[in-house]
Amino acid sequence: MTRGESTQTKVHYKGSTDDFLVFVEDVAQYREWLKGDTSIPLAQFVSSFKIFLTHRQGAQGTYDESPKSVLYSEFNTDDEDEVIKKILKEGTMQTIEMPARQGVTNDSMSSMKAH
Numbered sequence: 001m002t003r004g005e006s007t008q009t010k011v012h013y014k015g016s017t018d019d020f021l022v023f024v025e026d027v028a029q030y031r032e033w034l035k036g037d038t039s040i041p042l043a044q045f046v047s048s049f050k051i052f053l054t055h056r057q058g059a060q061g062t063y064d065e066s067p068k069s070v071l072y073s074e075f076n077t078d079d080e081d082e083v084i085k086k087i088l089k090e091g092t093m094q095t096i097e098m099p100a101r102q103g104v105t106n107d108s109m110s111s112m113k114a115h
Contacts, residue, residue: 012054013091015074019054021063022087023047027095034089042084051083 009024024030026045033040042049051071052063068078075083 007095007097009093009095011088011091011093013087017074018066018070019056020066020074020083020087020091021052021054022050022084022091023052024088024093027093030088030093042081042088046084046088049080049084051080051087 009027009030011022011024013020013022024045025047029040029045033042033045051066053066053070054063071080071083072078075086077083
């Protein structure tokens with residue numbers, strides 16, 4: 001992989017009051033878990049145990065960590081593990097390719113440096 005290049009995978013859940021996101025680190029294990037392999041712990045493929053709001057911006061926009069009160073009003077529970085499971089099961093997976101960085105990587109070695 002080129003320097004700075006990466007792939008980011010998130011699961012988007014469109015709720016009745018807001019949109020929610022959970023980030024996935026290992027897509028292959030996530031897919032196996034979705035197929036019913038419950039022996040795979042969430043910690044194996046969930047990037048962080050945080051649930052983000054996008055303020056009705058879909059899977060785009062500003063991500064803010066969701067307060068427990070918002071989780072409770074949407075999911076009837078503030079148990080983050082249960083909410084994450086619901087988002088993972090009922091949400092839509094989206095993968096974004098992050099491009100490699102461009103430009104000078106070390107200004108002190110640049111041939112464009114003025115003498």
